[in-house]
Amino acid sequence: MNANDKQAVKDIVGAENYSDSLIDLVTYSYDASDHDHRPEAAAWPTTTDQVAAILRLANASRFPVTPRGAGTSLAGGVVPAQGGLVLDLVRMNRILAVNIVDRQVVVEPGVVYADLQKLLAPQGFCFPPDPASGKVCTIGGNVATNAGGIRGAKYGVTRDYVLALEVVLPDGRVTRTGSRCMKSVSGFDLTRLFVGSEGVLGVITEITLKISPKPLASRTCQASFATLDQAGRAVTAIMHSGVVPSVLEIMDQNTIRVLREKGGMDLPPVNAMLLVETDGYTAGEADYQMDRVLEIFRQGGAQTIDMAQSADQVEALWAARRKAGSTAGQLRPYNLSEDVTVPMSQLPALLTGIAGIVEGYGLPFVVFGHAGDGNLHPKIMYDRRDPEQVTNVHKAADEIFALTCSLGGTLTGEHGVGLAKAPYMHLEHDANALELMRSIKRLLDPNNILNPGKMNLDV
Amino acid sequence: MNANDKQAVKDIVGAENYSDSLIDLVTYSYDASDHDHRPEAAAWPTTTDQVAAILRLANASRFPVTPRGAGTSLAGGVVPAQGGLVLDLVRMNRILAVNIVDRQVVVEPGVVYADLQKLLAPQGFCFPPDPASGKVCTIGGNVATNAGGIRGAKYGVTRDYVLALEVVLPDGRVTRTGSRCMKSVSGFDLTRLFVGSEGVLGVITEITLKISPKPLASRTCQASFATLDQAGRAVTAIMHSGVVPSVLEIMDQNTIRVLREKGGMDLPPVNAMLLVETDGYTAGEADYQMDRVLEIFRQGGAQTIDMAQSADQVEALWAARRKAGSTAGQLRPYNLSEDVTVPMSQLPALLTGIAGIVEGYGLPFVVFGHAGDGNLHPKIMYDRRDPEQVTNVHKAADEIFALTCSLGGTLTGEHGVGLAKAPYMHLEHDANALELMRSIKRLLDPNNILNPGKMNLDV
Numbered sequence A, B: 001m002n003a004n005d006k007q008a009v010k011d012i013v014g015a016e017n018y019s020d021s022l023i024d025l026v027t028y029s030y031d032a033s034d035h036d037h038r039p040e041a042a043a044w045p046t047t048t049d050q051v052a053a054i055l056r057l058a059n060a061s062r063f064p065v066t067p068r069g070a071g072t073s074l075a076g077g078v079v080p081a082q083g084g085l086v087l088d089l090v091r092m093n094r095i096l097a098v099n100i101v102d103r104q105v106v107v108e109p110g111v112v113y114a115d116l117q118k119l120l121a122p123q124g125f126c127f128p129p130d131p132a133s134g135k136v137c138t139i140g141g142n143v144a145t146n147a148g149g150i151r152g153a154k155y156g157v158t159r160d161y162v163l164a165l166e167v168v169l170p171d172g173r174v175t176r177t178g179s180r181c182m183k184s185v186s187g188f189d190l191t192r193l194f195v196g197s198e199g200v201l202g203v204i205t206e207i208t209l210k211i212s213p214k215p216l217a218s219r220t221c222q223a224s225f226a227t228l229d230q231a232g233r234a235v236t237a238i239m240h241s242g243v244v245p246s247v248l249e250i251m252d253q254n255t256i257r258v259l260r261e262k263g264g265m266d267l268p269p270v271n272a273m274l275l276v277e278t279d280g281y282t283a284g285e286a287d288y289q290m291d292r293v294l295e296i297f298r299q300g301g302a303q304t305i306d307m308a309q310s311a312d313q314v315e316a317l318w319a320a321r322r323k324a325g326s327t328a329g330q331l332r333p334y335n336l337s338e339d340v341t342v343p344m345s346q347l348p349a350l351l352t353g354i355a356g357i358v359e360g361y362g363l364p365f366v367v368f369g370h371a372g373d374g375n376l377h378p379k380i381m382y383d384r385r386d387p388e389q390v391t392n393v394h395k396a397a398d399e400i401f402a403l404t405c406s407l408g409g410t411l412t413g414e415h416g417v418g419l420a421k422a423p424y425m426h427l428e429h430d431a432n433a434l435e436l437m438r439s440i441k442r443l444l445d446p447n448n449i450l451n452p453g454k455m456n457l458d459v
Helices: A003-013 A022-027 A048-061 A113-123 A139-145 A190-194 A228-241 A253-261 A283-299 A311-329 A344-360 A387-406 A422-428 A431-444 B003-013 B022-027 B048-061 B113-123 B139-145 B190-194 B228-241 B253-261 B283-299 B311-329 B344-360 B387-406 B422-428 B431-444
Strands: A041-043 A065-068 A085-088 A095-099 A104-107 A162-168 A174-178 A203-210 A217-225 A247-252 A272-280 A304-307 A334-337 A365-370 A375-382 B041-043 B065-068 B085-088 B095-099 B104-107 B162-168 B174-178 B203-210 B217-225 B247-252 B272-280 B304-307 B334-337 B365-370 B375-382
Touching (some): A022 A041, A048 A065, A048 A085, A048 A162, A065 A203, A095 A113, A113 A139, A139 A203, A174 B431, A190 B190, A190 B431, A217 A228, A217 A311, A228 A247, A228 A283, A228 A344, A247 A253, A247 A344, A272 A283, A272 A311, A283 A304, A311 A334, A311 A365, A311 A375, A334 A387, A344 A365, A344 A375, A344 A387, A375 A387, A387 A422, A422 A431, A431 B190, A431 B431, B003 B041, B003 B048, B022 B041, B048 B065, B048 B085, B048 B162, B065 B139, B065 B203, B095 B113, B104 B113, B113 B139, B162 B190, B217 B228, B217 B283, B217 B311, B228 B247, B228 B272, B228 B283, B228 B344, B247 B253, B247 B311, B247 B344, B253 B272, B253 B311, B253 B365, B272 B283, B272 B311, B283 B304, B311 B334, B311 B365, B311 B375, B334 B387, B344 B375, B375 B387, B422 B431
Parallel strands (some): A041 A085, A065 A085, B041 B085, B065 B085
Antiparallel strands (some): A095 A104, A104 A203, A162 A174, A162 A203, A217 A272, A334 A375, B095 B104, B104 B203, B162 B174, B162 B203, B217 B272, B247 B365, B334 B375, B365 B375
16 A cells, blocks of 8 residues: 555545554454554445445555454455455444344444343343454354354354345445345345455445344253263264254363363363253254253263253353353464354264364363354464474464364354455365355456455465 | 247247147236236256247347246246247246166246155155145255245255256356255355245256155144234244244234134134144154144143144144135235244244234235244235225335335245246345345346346346
């Protein structure tokens, strides 16, 4: 970006919504991954027209534009890999409509996930995906990454709730996709072309989301197992039983040890734990499903089974799972946090395989995740200042991705490709699929101005 | 197609899988809509390689190819509008894998919906969308049209269950999209670009579907109302209450009259009826939801409320709804059957608006449909041999589509655009969205060989 470009951006959004100060640029070099690259300027647009004007300018002057929400990407998704402008959408944060009868809300992309939940809860409704970063992440980021979360096994991911979008295309044209109806098959599914496209095909400026009634009853239980494999088999047995828990989380022995030793949590010294929640309109419905789960745990040799008897006990069971990532992160200055996912039947193989791989490199690691949809979070701690650790963490990642794909899995269940998984895309996708993705990118963004360098699309 | 093209197709699929006999070509001129156009040849490929070879040939020789399943399209979706070859996929009908732990099945496109259900039912699972043509329609057709059905309000549409596809692109390249995992955000959502694309972007040759546990308990009830508006208001009240019925169907006074007079069914002489099913793992869960619904019906002035007390009574309540379309179709030789859909709050306005429009043209009509997701099926009977009736049915359709779009609705909730809704696409989509669809079509199919003339994509 030259001085004219910067002045032009400043003119579009106003001086109060523009910065090229060093402190802002350093801040915008990062997201929640271990990638970074410094941008040349940052803007906080407040209207769709401003976004459109910026993209027209970027196309004319050929500077990169990286759209950004709260910056919680664990894949380098919002790191401005080729410099240019960071387009921070957090000031477009109005909730434009809440319509309970139509079961939908209309929001700007900068609305924080938790703020929407707070508004919906008193009316008995929710937007279910429940990403771990829900307290800070934005709905725009959820949509751009098709964010999953802790209730995915039963309630699906962001994609399942996006009815319609307003999108600014890379050339500055504004379009509306989808429909505010509960269903529509009118033309190609442009909405889902943009959902999960990680800001490389357009900038999402308005989102219509389907909302769901909040379950009225739930049951929560925690079980521990002597081996990770036993826990994995219990998960597949639950899937086979026909019960669909609203939560089915797993923690490995390293996670449990870190939570005991660093997190000061009162957990048994076991090798694997599962956290399960069932729900429904009625307590009987939640009980029926939990009874099936408990039967499976008993037959599967669970060492302990703790049923929460009160809201406080539910919170106590949840505390461990919620703190797993941040507590483990304290072990070394940097960490690689992945979200490999496999078909359910392959979960035991992935669990034991990851442990075998990372142990071989002598780095501290934990594995936890959303077992109910086959999505594991191996988190490997390392110190970037030690070249050997850097080499080893990348070798471990290479092997984990190769193992995952050999098990019929996917590189990323919910974090997105970004920079982190870009080099591995060929492991999962055939050459024709990759070329199709690249040709769609070239079709919409021939000058490659939108979030360049991501998803292995630049050829 | 010239004689060489026909011979080349015959060589690819074998003589036993090829026809250009008049009786076959006349048969393949039609689907379940009131559109028709005669193809020049028909082939029944049995492998992906054959499909790929045919598309390479079609590109070289520039003849149109129209993929087809069971031909149940109500929108002219599989009418070979520009002649050429009909590619009938019903002989690719193997169920390749049933994997309960992974909650998925892998099928070829020609598998009949009901055959898959029959296979899954003994294991306690199902593929939920439940299209009205389920006894004969194919899974390939379901995917190509993103078919909905009677359980859409709670269980969604075909799109929500498609995990992965094998697709032959228009130039004959074969690619795999998606993942066999319960979730994946690895690259653009190519799967959903093909779901609902009505055979204009590629030929789907293998489908991996997510399956769901069959609900163990259900309750069924039918209620009648003095006015259509009252019934519509009851539907919106149910949506507001947070209950999500697995079925919520509506029939208008004309449907009820036709079923009484032509179908010999024992129904009350009322102006509107609702059929509701609630479900869950437990009877208590189904009861809880049905109790809320019954409360709404009583407060909303229902004239009669019939709860089914046995499986036979459930069947009796269902019989009327199931026969509505075919019984009404007897009134005139042709009919226009639409699937306009609006946000739930607009359902009363659409119900009364459609009645007002069609009554003005003096043609017999019925309105029934999936009220639970705002999807109505106005069916207007006419005689094609009478030019005035033809003019009037089209004028009525024009007005119904205009009304629907003015209410924030969509032209098609589940049938697809095909030929029927192609002229109306501009009412729903802005110019940039339409151009984006057309540019994607040109990108994938530059010679416009796949199902040309559909969806208003040819410009």
